[in-house]
Amino acid sequence: MGYFLKFNRQKKQKKKPMSKLYKSIFNVNGCTVVKQEQTDTTVTITVRLTKGNASRCGCCGRKGKLYDNGREQRVWRTLDLGTKMGFIKMDTYRVKCRKCGVKTVKVPWASHRSGFTDAFEQQVAWAVCSMSKKAVAKQLRIAWNTVGEIVDRVWERLDTRPIKAGCIFRRIGIDETSYKKGHKYITVVVDHDRRCVIWVHEGYGKEVLDIFMRELSEEQRKGVELVTCDGAKWIRSSIEEFLPNAERCVDSFHVVQWATDALDKVRVEAWREARKENRNPKRGRGRPTKDSVPKDRTAEGIKNSRYALGKAPENLSESQQRKIELIASRYPRLYRAYQLKEELRIILKMGYADARENLDRWLWRASHSRIGSVKDLYAKIKRNYDGILNTIRLGVSNARIEATNNKIKLLIRTAYGFRNMNNMLSLIMLSCAYVDVKIAYEWESESRESSSKAA
Numbered sequence: 001m002g003y004f005l006k007f008n009r010q011k012k013q014k015k016k017p018m019s020k021l022y023k024s025i026f027n028v029n030g031c032t033v034v035k036q037e038q039t040d041t042t043v044t045i046t047v048r049l050t051k052g053n054a055s056r057c058g059c060c061g062r063k064g065k066l067y068d069n070g071r072e073q074r075v076w077r078t079l080d081l082g083t084k085m086g087f088i089k090m091d092t093y094r095v096k097c098r099k100c101g102v103k104t105v106k107v108p109w110a111s112h113r114s115g116f117t118d119a120f121e122q123q124v125a126w127a128v129c130s131m132s133k134k135a136v137a138k139q140l141r142i143a144w145n146t147v148g149e150i151v152d153r154v155w156e157r158l159d160t161r162p163i164k165a166g167c168i169f170r171r172i173g174i175d176e177t178s179y180k181k182g183h184k185y186i187t188v189v190v191d192h193d194r195r196c197v198i199w200v201h202e203g204y205g206k207e208v209l210d211i212f213m214r215e216l217s218e219e220q221r222k223g224v225e226l227v228t229c230d231g232a233k234w235i236r237s238s239i240e241e242f243l244p245n246a247e248r249c250v251d252s253f254h255v256v257q258w259a260t261d262a263l264d265k266v267r268v269e270a271w272r273e274a275r276k277e278n279r280n281p282k283r284g285r286g287r288p289t290k291d292s293v294p295k296d297r298t299a300e301g302i303k304n305s306r307y308a309l310g311k312a313p314e315n316l317s318e319s320q321q322r323k324i325e326l327i328a329s330r331y332p333r334l335y336r337a338y339q340l341k342e343e344l345r346i347i348l349k350m351g352y353a354d355a356r357e358n359l360d361r362w363l364w365r366a367s368h369s370r371i372g373s374v375k376d377l378y379a380k381i382k383r384n385y386d387g388i389l390n391t392i393r394l395g396v397s398n399a400r401i402e403a404t405n406n407k408i409k410l411l412i413r414t415a416y417g418f419r420n421m422n423n424m425l426s427l428i429m430l431s432c433a434y435v436d437v438k439i440a441y442e443w444e445s446e447s448r449e450s451s452s453k454a455a
């Protein structure tokens, strides 16, 4: 008898330190390590849940009753150990929860339905926000479409998300971004003060924006003092319905864009006319005779003038300047539209009083221009008159929105290969929202602190 006791004690003492060491390396709790094995590229531990953790529901974490012992072995990928990939293996079974029904048992190291530990997912999320797509896949040795799912789960877990945390957003911007060559849209809401994205959603229109408005608390809605946007009616009506204290500002960036679009229409018309005039009867074969008329190349000049017309005059190159001069001499209507666009651009940079005076004068000139698309532009600007002047009076800069839009376009390209839209939106939020994505070791020490506080 005495011999057996002694033997058992010795055996226990031998076994425990190893289990402890592996648990500490793999950073898992609530389980016992029963086996470990390794190959050239992997280290795997097999674990069993300890009594206190053995019957928690995978969905909500409440204690339930054991339902079956299905003995399905599952494997979770965890952080690398040296150059080897780490895996945790366990026989899972199901638990009957009073709230959720029959679910797989909860494991302390991973989220429900994930094949990766929380620490690994945290590492992936941090890497996606800080490194290139190629670097992430190479360093972490995972397929790109799994990255999408991981990013989505990390974003859902995050409790410092700006809307959830109850932040007040004083000055926000609403914009839609197109991708897939303009076939798909997402609506983006940014915070001008914190310089970050607050919210993104698939699609655009009042229904989409209303979802955002409803997510805000009453206090958050009242706190919004200023909204920058383009002139869309759906944005206006949503603001009027939900944000009682907000002043609507129309981004100068959008106003210049409208003017450029109108100018482009005039240019296309002028080009068509020039081409029509230019259609000479076909000349015969062979070298042209000395007295034949040389081909008129103005039509081509207009066709390639889009870039020159869009640029600010002080930035034009010499050949572009010549193009503008040609247009001034031969196409007065197009030149007129160009001048109006330039005037508008300068007005938007003026102080409030000057801008107001000049904008009134500009409107008068545009309404008398007798150019169809300029008249449309006039109507649009007239409609958004207050919004445009608000922007100038309150001195709102749109630099942030433009920078964010570019970043989002880049992220959308990065997200190519993700299985679904939500994963892409989560990636945008993780990278552009005002949240700090913790790398695995930071995240671990933080969760250790919070659990010791709770204890």
Ligand SMILES: [Zn+2]
Pocket (backbone or CB within 6 Å): 057, 058, 059, 060, 061, 062, 097, 098, 099, 100, 101, 103
């Ligand atoms: Zn449950």
